[in-house]
Amino acid sequence: MTEVLLLGRRAVREVVRYPEATIPTLFIPLFFLAVNIGQVSKTFPSSTPFLRGQGYVAFQLPVSLMFAVATATSGLALVTAIDLGYFDKLLVAPIRRSSIIFGRLAADLVRGIGGSALVLLFGIALGAHVESGVAGAVVIVLLAAMFGVAYAGFGILIALRTRNVQATQSSFLLFFPLLFLTPNFVPFDRLSPAMETLARINPVSYVIVGLRSLVIDGWNAGDIGIAIGVIVALGAALTGLSLHTIATYDR
């Protein structure tokens, strides 16, 4: 546990000392939130049934939260450490290899909490109201951050498998279809049949729906439970694969 804390603190230090790695990942979701609302708020006024009296910003906010936390930053940091030889230094230390992964994920949690809190505050400033209250806002931030931690396993996996900076950087692009094949602009029942089918098999949809329910509906145990289930399953799968890959690295 000590080694995870030590490596986590080092990774957090990296986040703080290289803001240039984090700022773009926050600018894009904030930018999209502002632009999307500007473009469609007249199309979806607050009288739109699925908005339950709120502005469209409340509906879009979870999408921007997902955008803010799903990054390849940890994967990039890891592949850079491999390039620099620092990764070898860690491998030759008498620590569990898994602690290298968990240390990175600890930093993802911190980054995710900071990033999602910022996006949430921006959304509130644009007029969103969190129906589930302050406790709900905390849960939103934590769920979004946990999704970021779960998704970080993908970048880490690509970094360990390819040991290539470009490939790891490109892995982030895969998140675009995952984010847009969801009920991101309208609910499931307003999508075309084909899009609805794709959105319903996309696990990211259920995380968005869960977060959205906390903003628009209040406490909806079913939606929140499914979102937590998806995050846990995704995290277990991607982190599990990353742990297996680091355990067999050069073996």
Place this chain on the structure above:
Amino acid sequence: MPMRTEEQPTAIAAMCLRRTFKGGIEAVRDIDLAVSAGEVFGFLGPNGAGKTTTVRMLCTLLPPTSGSATVAGLDVVGDGAAVRRSIGVALQEIGLDPVQTGRELLELQCGLYGITGRSGRERAAELLELLGLTDAADRRTKTYSGGMKRRLDLASALVHSPQVLFLDEPTTGLDPASRLTVWDEVRRINASGTTVFLTTQYLEEADKLCDRVAIIDDGRIVAEGTPERLKAEMGHDVVSVSLNGADPDATQSALAGLPGLERVMPEPGALALYVADGANSIAEIVRRLDRDRIEVGAISVARPSLDDVFLNATGRRLEGQEQSQEAEQ
């Protein structure tokens, strides 16, 4: 240098150690090694000879394809975790984290070896002082010079006072002054009882630092012993004839059949003559060149170097390769 005796325990042993990479590339081919505790052991060879692959296997970073090895009496495959607790490693690629300051890096490294809290802070400060990095301790490592980075890397390998220290080409790319500083450190570390396994492509480094050396070429150990013994086994002197514009073929012809001549090696602007007795051969060399009216430059006699040992074992020189690699860098 300390005297070594047969009774000293073995710090590193390798038996038929082999590593074959994908595509059938045989990087290390069935090598045997025995390094006594307290030795500075040099592993000498050109780039691509198998030095780093051997070090990576001994450090548990890479499993052998076949064969076995022990470090500090522990099996590198079966007791990997225990081996890692017993060794310090400074790899060829300086493994420094640019995010952290020198002090933070050492304190983290201490923590990874279980030296935490005040003890970790004190050990980091002690090593920074020892390696002359106290003034730069709170600067990020990315601002360090090459020599400072190498010293910090060395310090990070020493936080837990390892029994065996692996140094993979610790002076490659360093300026002469930094190189001497690293040599001093290696001597100091060894004097405290740490066994040092050092890979190098520098003959002078192996000659000056190491109690014993093994020469590796193309994955195989081709010679092993103390530098003095290896050179003495050559059993000849080297007479260097600077051509100074003279025709190398004509010069070589004039010297053919020189008494005691074992081999002639053409070198850039010179000929190296391997003779049984260098001092007594010079008069005959001069006489033969005069007879054939060949005007050459300086003629000098030297005892064989490790490069001559390398030449004898492999049929080519290491020194030329070393210089061309430095020029490329």
